[in-house]
Amino acid sequence: MSTDTVEPAATTEMVKMNGMQAINAALMEAMEADPKVLVLGEDVADREGGGVIGVTRGLSTKFGDLRVRSTPIAEQAIIGAAIGAAMGGYKPVAEIMLMNFTTVAMDMIVNHAAKLRFMSGGQSQVPLVIRTLTGAGNQTAGQHADFYEAWFCHTAGIKVVIPWTPADFKGLYLSAIQDPDPVMIIESGKTLFVPMDTPVNQGPIPLGKAQVVQEGSDVTIVSYGQMMFTVMQAVAELAEAGISAEVINLRTISPWDKEAVLASAEKTGRLLIVHEAGKNFGPGAEIAATVQEALFGKLKAPVGRLGAPYCAVPFAKKLEDAYLVQPPAVVAEAKKLCAQG
Numbered sequence: 603m604s605t606d607t608v609e610p611a612a613t614t615e616m617v618k619m620n621g622m623q624a625i626n627a628a629l630m631e632a633m634e635a636d637p638k639v640l641v642l643g644e645d646v647a648d649r650e651g652g653g654v655i656g657v658t659r660g661l662s663t664k665f666g667d668l669r670v671r672s673t674p675i676a677e678q679a680i681i682g683a684a685i686g687a688a689m690g691g692y693k694p695v696a697e698i699m700l701m702n703f704t705t706v707a708m709d710m711i712v713n714h715a716a717k718l719r720f721m722s723g724g725q726s727q728v729p730l731v732i733r734t735l736t737g738a739g740n741q742t743a744g745q746h747a748d749f750y751e752a753w754f755c756h757t758a759g760i761k762v763v764i765p766w767t768p769a770d771f772k773g774l775y776l777s778a779i780q781d782p783d784p785v786m787i788i789e790s791g792k793t794l795f796v797p798m799d800t801p802v803n804q805g806p807i808p809l810g811k812a813q814v815v816q817e818g819s820d821v822t823i824v825s826y827g828q829m830m831f832t833v834m835q836a837v838a839e840l841a842e843a844g845i846s847a848e849v850i851n852l853r854t855i856s857p858w859d860k861e862a863v864l865a866s867a868e869k870t871g872r873l874l875i876v877h878e879a880g881k882n883f884g885p886g887a888e889i890a891a892t893v894q895e896a897l898f899g900k901l902k903a904p905v906g907r908l909g910a911p912y913c914a915v916p917f918a919k920k921l922e923d924a925y926l927v928q929p930p931a932v933v934a935e936a937k938k939l940c941a942q943g
Contacts, residue, residue, distance in 0.1 A: 615802045621794035622657050624768035624804075625733075628775035629658065629695065633665050639779060640669050640687060643680055643697025643733075647672040654699055655735075655794065677703050681710040681732065688730040689718070693779055700746050701736035701788060708753075715784045716759035730784045731775070737791030737828055737878065738926055744914035749827075749879035751788055755856035755888070760784040761809055762856040764827040766793055768800040770853055773807030781809060790827035790878065812859035814866070818848035821872040821936050824863055824889065826852040829878050829927060836932035843933075845940050855885055860892060867893050871902035872939045876927055881909030902943025906935045 619627070633639045641658055645651055650672050652659025662670035673680050677698050684696035698704050704711065711732065718726045738747040754762050763778060763785060765771045771793075778785035815830075816837065825833045830851055837847045848866050852858055867873040873893055875886035890905040908927045916922045 616799040617802050618797045619768045619800050620797045621765070621768050621771045621789065622655065624771035624800060625657050625775060625789070625794075626659065626661070628772045628779075629661060630664070632693075632776060632779045633661065633669065636693065637669075638692045640671070640692050640694045641697070642671040642673055642684060642694060644675055644699050645672055646670055646697055653697065657794075658697075677706040678710055681707040681715065684730050684732075685710060685715050685718075685728055688715075688728045688784075689726060693729050693731075695731040695733060695779065698732060698734040700742075701734045701750055702745050702748055704732075704734060704750065711754070711760070711784075711786075712757050716757050719759060719783060727782045728784050729780075729782050731778045731781075732784065732786045733789065734786070735789045735791070735794075738910075738915045738922055739791055739828070741917055741919060741922060742915075743917040747915040749788070749790075749877070749910075751786075751855050751879060752883060752885050754786050755885060760786060760856075761854065762786050762788070763809060763854050764788045764790060765853065766827060766830040766851050767798050769798070769804050770807065770813075770851070772800065772804040774809065774853065776806040777809050780806070785809070788827070790829075792828040792831060796831070807853070810854045810857045810859060812853055812862040813851040814848065814862070815851050816847065816849040818846040818870065820846045820870055820940050821874060822848045822850065822863070822866040822870045823874045823876060823932070823936065824850045824852055825876040826855060827878065829876050832927060832929050833876055833932055836929040836936070839929065839933050840936055843937065845936060847936060858885075858889065860896075863889065864893060864896055867905075868897055868900055871900070871943060872906075873901070874906040874908070874932070874936055874939060876908045876932055878926065879909055880912060881907055882912045884909045903939045906939050908932060908935055 646658040647662035684694040886907040
């Protein structure tokens with residue numbers, strides 16, 4: 603199974619940090635190591651607060667305004683400038699404040715950044731990182747909280763990454779900045795604020811490699827981003843009911859780690875995919891189809907999927923809670939799968 607280890611080595615020195623601190627540390631490290639790494643986006647410089655939630659705080663003070671550029675509120679211009687810089691030999695990290703706002707820059711992302719390598723016969727590279735924030739749970743409503751990763755997973759030429767832990771953020775950012783092609787990193791709300799033990803010297807984590815967070819024998823649960831918190835809460839309840847769940851933190855959504863997921867699903871005979879994105883046409887559909895094609899006749903139950911309903915993210919708190927996949931739904935679906943076969 604081509605995955606990272608479940609736990610860091612016992613000798614690894616750990617420190618408590620949250621996702622925001624991990625991103626900042628990764629950017630700081632990358633910018634210190636390579637003067638070609640740039641940061642641009644709305645309010646990213648220190649005079650504007652170091653980003654909407656302070657992720658880039660301290661960078662412009664250390665590296666100057668030429669390398670950390672606050673931009674106008676113009677997403678297409680941000681991505682266009684970043685693509686030009688990337689083609690000119692730089693390694694820009696461009697922030698689109700919220701994922702819903704990537705819609706303004708879809709032409710630049712899909713028709714330019716993702717396709718230039720193909721349209722130039724491999725002569726042009728676009729080593730660009732696009733970072734953006736999204737996620738329901740904070741009553742930011744229908745134009746600020748959608749998960750649209752499936753759009754970009756459907757686009758050849760761009761990698762899509764959704765970290766969960768601070769270690770994920772640090773390691774995946776370090777790898778993304780060095781990647782020769784565009785990488786979109788989607789930061790999901792809760793993952794930025796929860797402190798977790800993180801290796802002090804966390805290095806790059808390969809893109810496209812999942813993490814087996816917990817081994818199990820009865821059912822495989824695959825998730826990513828802030829839904830991992832929901833899954834882990836459900837897994838504890840499943841354990842009390844005598845159900846052993848293997849948990850995979852996907853980390854990279856495109857290209858996703860087929861080898862790891864297939865190996866686990868074949869071992870347990872059951873697979874449940876949980877994501878915050880809409881269930882309709884969501885990433886879980888692609889994973890489910892691939893697994894059922896590869897393991898037809900070997901699974902003990904049909905692949906299960908949980909995702910958001912086919913509607914806009916509600917504003918009212920009770921409706922927003924109903925919109926999100928909650929731990930009881932994960933427990934119920936896992937139990938249903940385990941009752942089969």
